[in-house]
Amino acid sequence: MKKILLHLESDAKASVFDQVTAYDAGVDQVIACGGVAPEEVTNLVYGVMFTRGGDSLRNSAIFVGGTRVADAERLMDGVLQTFFGPFRVSVMFDANGCNTTAAAAVQKLARGRKLAGKKALVLAGTGPVGTRIATLLAREGCRVLLTSRSLSRAQEVCRDLETRAKVKVEPVQVRDGEEAGRALAGVNVLVCCGAPGVRLIDGATWTRQESLEIMADINAVEPLGIEGIKATDDGKERQGKIAYGALAIGNLKMKIHKAAIQALFRSNNQVMDLEAIYALAGEMSE
Amino acid sequence: MKKILLHLESDAKASVFDQVTAYDAGVDQVIACGGVAPEEVTNLVYGVMFTRGGDSLRNSAIFVGGTRVADAERLMDGVLQTFFGPFRVSVMFDANGCNTTAAAAVQKLARGRKLAGKKALVLAGTGPVGTRIATLLAREGCRVLLTSRSLSRAQEVCRDLETRAKVKVEPVQVRDGEEAGRALAGVNVLVCCGAPGVRLIDGATWTRQESLEIMADINAVEPLGIEGIKATDDGKERQGKIAYGALAIGNLKMKIHKAAIQALFRSNNQVMDLEAIYALAGEMSE
Amino acid sequence: MKKILLHLESDAKASVFDQVTAYDAGVDQVIACGGVAPEEVTNLVYGVMFTRGGDSLRNSAIFVGGTRVADAERLMDGVLQTFFGPFRVSVMFDANGCNTTAAAAVQKLARGRKLAGKKALVLAGTGPVGTRIATLLAREGCRVLLTSRSLSRAQEVCRDLETRAKVKVEPVQVRDGEEAGRALAGVNVLVCCGAPGVRLIDGATWTRQESLEIMADINAVEPLGIEGIKATDDGKERQGKIAYGALAIGNLKMKIHKAAIQALFRSNNQVMDLEAIYALAGEMSE
Numbered sequence: 001m002k003k004i005l006l007h008l009e010s011d012a013k014a015s016v017f018d019q020v021t022a023y024d025a026g027v028d029q030v031i032a033c034g035g036v037a038p039e040e041v042t043n044l045v046y047g048v049m050f051t052r053g054g055d056s057l058r059n060s061a062i063f064v065g066g067t068r069v070a071d072a073e074r075l076m077d078g079v080l081q082t083f084f085g086p087f088r089v090s091v092m093f094d095a096n097g098c099n100t101t102a103a104a105a106v107q108k109l110a111r112g113r114k115l116a117g118k119k120a121l122v123l124a125g126t127g128p129v130g131t132r133i134a135t136l137l138a139r140e141g142c143r144v145l146l147t148s149r150s151l152s153r154a155q156e157v158c159r160d161l162e163t164r165a166k167v168k169v170e171p172v173q174v175r176d177g178e179e180a181g182r183a184l185a186g187v188n189v190l191v192c193c194g195a196p197g198v199r200l201i202d203g204a205t206w207t208r209q210e211s212l213e214i215m216a217d218i219n220a221v222e223p224l225g226i227e228g229i230k231a232t233d234d235g236k237e238r239q240g241k242i243a244y245g246a247l248a249i250g251n252l253k254m255k256i257h258k259a260a261i262q263a264l265f266r267s268n269n270q271v272m273d274l275e276a277i278y279a280l281a282g283e284m285s286e
Numbered sequence: 287m288k289k290i291l292l293h294l295e296s297d298a299k300a301s302v303f304d305q306v307t308a309y310d311a312g313v314d315q316v317i318a319c320g321g322v323a324p325e326e327v328t329n330l331v332y333g334v335m336f337t338r339g340g341d342s343l344r345n346s347a348i349f350v351g352g353t354r355v356a357d358a359e360r361l362m363d364g365v366l367q368t369f370f371g372p373f374r375v376s377v378m379f380d381a382n383g384c385n386t387t388a389a390a391a392v393q394k395l396a397r398g399r400k401l402a403g404k405k406a407l408v409l410a411g412t413g414p415v416g417t418r419i420a421t422l423l424a425r426e427g428c429r430v431l432l433t434s435r436s437l438s439r440a441q442e443v444c445r446d447l448e449t450r451a452k453v454k455v456e457p458v459q460v461r462d463g464e465e466a467g468r469a470l471a472g473v474n475v476l477v478c479c480g481a482p483g484v485r486l487i488d489g490a491t492w493t494r495q496e497s498l499e500i501m502a503d504i505n506a507v508e509p510l511g512i513e514g515i516k517a518t519d520d521g522k523e524r525q526g527k528i529a530y531g532a533l534a535i536g537n538l539k540m541k542i543h544k545a546a547i548q549a550l551f552r553s554n555n556q557v558m559d560l561e562a563i564y565a566l567a568g569e570m571s572e
Numbered sequence: 573m574k575k576i577l578l579h580l581e582s583d584a585k586a587s588v589f590d591q592v593t594a595y596d597a598g599v600d601q602v603i604a605c606g607g608v609a610p611e612e613v614t615n616l617v618y619g620v621m622f623t624r625g626g627d628s629l630r631n632s633a634i635f636v637g638g639t640r641v642a643d644a645e646r647l648m649d650g651v652l653q654t655f656f657g658p659f660r661v662s663v664m665f666d667a668n669g670c671n672t673t674a675a676a677a678v679q680k681l682a683r684g685r686k687l688a689g690k691k692a693l694v695l696a697g698t699g700p701v702g703t704r705i706a707t708l709l710a711r712e713g714c715r716v717l718l719t720s721r722s723l724s725r726a727q728e729v730c731r732d733l734e735t736r737a738k739v740k741v742e743p744v745q746v747r748d749g750e751e752a753g754r755a756l757a758g759v760n761v762l763v764c765c766g767a768p769g770v771r772l773i774d775g776a777t778w779t780r781q782e783s784l785e786i787m788a789d790i791n792a793v794e795p796l797g798i799e800g801i802k803a804t805d806d807g808k809e810r811q812g813k814i815a816y817g818a819l820a821i822g823n824l825k826m827k828i829h830k831a832a833i834q835a836l837f838r839s840n841n842q843v844m845d846l847e848a849i850y851a852l853a854g855e856m857s858e
Contacts, residue, residue: 002309006302013612016578016619021601024623031318032306032603040299042616047302050539051310060306195789254623288595292588316606317591326585333588337826339598346592 001059003265004027006048008036008075009066009095018065018094022253027260034066041078047086053224061264062091066213069095069128071166076146081270090264092272095128097253100260102132103278105216106140108235109189110282113214116141120189121172123147123180123200123225126157129218130193131165132274137189139169142149147174147183165274174200181205192217192225207239256281287345288314289444289551292324292334294361295352295381304351304380307540309548320352326563327364334474335373347550348377355381356412367555376550378558381414384541386431386546388418389564390539391502392426394521396568399500402427406475407458409433409486409511412443415504416479417451423475424453433460433469451560460486464569470498478503478511489514493525506532542567573631575837578620580608580647580669590637593826605786606638613650618704621659621756633836636662641667641700642707651844662836664844667700669825673834675706675850676825677788678712680762680816682808682854685786689810692761693744695719695752695772695797698729701790702765703737706845709761710739718843719746719755729731746772753777764789765795779811792818828853 007014008177014032022030033044048060050248064076067182072095094100098126109115120137125146138144138161146161146169148154154171162171174180180201184190188211194200196219204228206212213237219225224245229238234248260272270276293300300318308316319330334346343430350362358381366376380386406423408416408501411432424430424447432447433488436442460466463536466487470476474497480486483503492498492512501524504512506563510531520534527570544556545566556562579586584602594602605616620632623756635646644667651663663855665670681687692709694702697718710716712759718733718741720726726743733741746752752773756762760783766772768791769807778798787810791797801810806820831852832844842848 004306004309013608013616014603016603016605016616018619019622020576020619021621023576023601029309031302033299033302036299044299044302047304047306051303051306290592290595315595319585319588322585322769323627330585330588333590337589337592 001052001254003063004028004060005264006044006050006060006062006262008033008044008062008064010036010039010071011066015065017044021257022063022261023256027261032100036075036076041075042082042168048089049083055087057268058265060268062089063261064091064093064095066095069098071095077105082180088261089268090270090272092260092264094260094277095255097257098128098132099219099274099277100253100257101129101249102136102274103256104249105129105133105135105191105218106278107252107281108249109137109191109214109216110140111134113140114177116190118188118213119143119145119186119211120191121145121147121183121187121189123174123192124140124181124194125191126153127193129247130191131157131161132194133191135161135167136278137191138169143167144187145183145187146170147170147172147180149173149175149189167236177202177205180185181209184209186211190215190226192219194219194225196221197223198224198267199227200225200226203239206241212241214242214244216244216249217262218246218249220250234283250278253282255284259284287338287342289546290314290334290346291316291550292330292346293318294327294330294346294365294456295320296322296347296354296357296361298354301351304349307543308349308547311544313547314434324360324364327361327396328368331365331368332535334375335369341377343372343554344551346375346554348375350377350379350381354443355384357381374500375554376548376556378546378563380490380543380563381548383543384399384414385560385563386416386539386543387415387535388560389542389567390535391415391419391504391530392422392564393538393542393567394502394535395423395477395500396426401475404474404550405429405431405497406477407431407433407469407473409469409476409478410480411477412439413479415482416477417443417447419477419479420455421447421451421476421560428475431458431469431473432456433458433466435437435459435461461560463488463491467495470495472497476501476512477548478505480505480511482507483509485509485513486511486512487513489525492527498527499509499514500528500530502530502535504535506536506559516560538567541570545570573624573628574621576600576632577602577833578616578634580613580616580634580636580642580651581606582608582643582647583638583664587637590635594635594827594833597830599720599833600651604798608644608647610650613678614654617654620654620661628662629775629839629840630789632661632700632840634661635833636663636665636667638667638820641670642845643667645647653717661828661840662696662842664832664836664842664849666829666849668831669829670700670704671846672825672829673701673790673821674708674846675828675853677701677705677763677820677848678708679824679853680788681709681763682712687761690710690760690785691715691717691758691783692763693719693755693759695746695755695762695764696766697763698725698785702763703729703733703789705763705765706741707737707739707846708734708850709763710768714761717743717744717759718742719752719850720749744832749774753781757779758783760785762787762798764791766791766797768793769795770797771795771799773799775811778813780841784813786816788816788821790821792822817819824853827856
């Protein structure tokens with residue numbers, strides 16, 4: 001029986017990236033649906049709920065993706081609401097790669113270290129990946145600061161995280177390199193989540209911050225967010241700090257993504273959300 | 287050579303249900319086209335007519351589906367008009383599952399019994415499944431009554447059946463339980479084709495109808511159309527009558543659906559319409 | 573690892589013909605994208621560029637098709653501009669089958685013959701196939717005349733061929749059979765590229781033209797463009813001339829098409845354009 005993955009997203013064209021990755025993870029057939037509206041979800045999900053029964057149901061699964069994370073969350077809600085009793089299949093949420101990327105970044109920081117008790121700064125952290133990195137760091141026991149150019153935006157995001165993810169994250173306004181340097185005071189863990197090609201902190205600023213131990217940057221496009229590291233850095237020591245660049249994080253992201261897809265087909269009742277994907281990442285040998 | 291099924295329908299998203307079922311029937315690749323307009327059919331069909339030749343042509347086939355049966359009939363007409371001489375592939379029509387569901391329901395009623403000469407009542411029978419059940423019962427030799435809340439609607443449907451399917455079906459108006467009871471007079475076979483979750487006839491009404499022998503209900507959502515039976519009833523005796531519920535019919539429908547898909551690939555010249563699907567269902571062991 | 577072909581075109585429905593042909597050429601999975609706008613290309617191409625690395629990248633490739641050749645050229649430009657350094661996959665351009673059909677037609681004419689120095693007439697040659705046949709004939713060393721009902725249209729196309737394909741082709745106005753006969757003076761090679769079912773030259777006209785040696789007609793629908801030949805002619809002698817009909821050319825086109833698809837997966841850096849496809853056709857045994 002073929003392993004079938006129903007791919008749902010609101011973007012007009014279903015992500016080719018996610019489809020290729022699904023095939024490489026062992027999926028036999030992706031049924032790709034782009035341009036999905038929330039009111040279309042129920043009938044599409046019925047198509048995998050009611051076609052196979054009993055143990056065979058684990059050969060069908062759902063992936064919710066797309067670049068618009070808020071749209072994808074509505075689709076995901078629709079998927080979960082459609083299931084009832086044993087009529088359900090496993091489902092993974094990874095719109096914009098946010099869950100797998102966040103899991104990869106925090107796994108890089110967590111491996112072989114105790115993050116609990118450390119102070120972490122998530123620079124430009126209000127996007128889907130930044131908020132999820134902040135969430136995972138908080139769950140690892142860090143005191144987490146999350147920055148935005150707009151204080152009210154940072155505050156809004158932190159309130160939302162408290163409500164939805166039950167984690168306490170502190171909002172900080174950072175509009176320039178000087179404010180970035182001030183926010184770095186006492187920080188042990190720095191994660192940079194800015195837009196591709198935007199420098200957020202210069203080398204001198206983080207080099208003189210003695211408390212800083214580890215840095216990660218998810219921006220793969222030069223100039224990177226953190227001056228002085230390289231996208232390929234994978235635990236490289238830079239000025240006495242350990243650095244992880246976007247390509248090293250991206251490689252682990254691909255492994256986590258594939259492992260999460262494979263996990264979907266082990267039973268028909270898994271929800272591969274941020275927590276489950278991060279737990280899975282923790283079990284993987286690199 | 288891969289078994290390729292070209293799936294055509296007018297709904298924007300090609301049915302996931304039918305795609306999964308096709309794969310489970312052994313199709314190697316579904317090429318799913320949703321949102322198909324009649325004027326697009328010719329070119330799409332050329333894509334399966336002209337790519338493989340000779341005996342290989344039987345490895346390509348077409349499925350016409352979608353929830354809008356009238357639209358699907360226009361697509362089906364377009365498919366059949368595109369074929370010429372040996373340039374044709376096998377094609378199956380099952381918009382809204384109407385042919386396979388009707389075949390399954392009537393097979394349940396017909397197995398091990400002689401339907402010829404019996405009086406049958408198709409309650410709320412003006413939809414795609416109801417009209418097809420009425421057609422098959424008439425072809426089995428039943429005297430068939432078909433009901434609607436609107437007499438003119440029932441009359442229109444029966445005229446259409448006479449013209450298109452060459453069967454005589456009698457229109458009856460049934461607006462409530464009392465009229466349903468009156469329509470049941472002398473009836474041996476009752477089939478209920480109402481909307482999901484709508485009760486059409488209560489237990490006391492059919493229990494006291496001594497002529498009644500067999501009942502089937504294609505509504506799977508409680509309350510069922512016929513009070514006192516269960517969706518899982520599969521030939522269960524209820525108050526001296528034999529009952530078939532929607533899940534039992536649905537299980538047989540899935541088997542018929544898969545068998546019909548498999549039959550498509552035996553030669554390049556089959557038309558799996560209501561008649562052919564019902565004939566195939568009659569040859570299947572359950 | 574599955575051989576994945578990303579199929580891009582501007583037509584709303586991705587060509588079924590090209591998808592079936594891709595599967596028959598050994599592609600494991602086509603990811604078919606119809607209705608692609610130029611601004612969507614980059615992200616779709618990233619999906620094959622960034623999912624597989626190193627030698628594995630040759631298992632992903634791109635096909636640019638569709639009936640609107642000018643649209644397809646814009647998509648092709650977008651694909652090629654997205655690649656950088658080693659981040660590229662092989663790509664084939666065959667909108668409207670123009671490259672494979674032209675390569676097949678000229679291969680038929682060229683096999684076992686020396687075309688260099690011959691005078692060739694491409695009747696009704698301003699379309700995508702006609703211009704490419706003219707290009708290939710010119711590159712084989714023919715003196716090439718290309719006709720249109722409109723002289724200015726023929727001139728425009730020839731100027732464009734000089735600029736883009738670097739070949740010299742002479743524009744000729746041909747509005748009727750008499751002008752066709754006059755254009756045939758001294759011609760050795762006649763190719764007819766008119767619309768399906770449109771007669772362009774009658775039997776008496778070409779029969780009396782002593783210089784004429786070979787003829788090809790890509791119109792498969794009766795009446796053919798050249799009176800007196802048959803669509804199945806495959807090097808058949810007709811009135812002392814050698815004739816190739818559309819079905820013979822079409823059969824070779826299919827072989828060339830499949831060979832070109834297979835070639836895509838040999839490395840990650842091939843561009844299967846007119847030149848490459850024609851070179852490949854020349855290496856094939858028939």
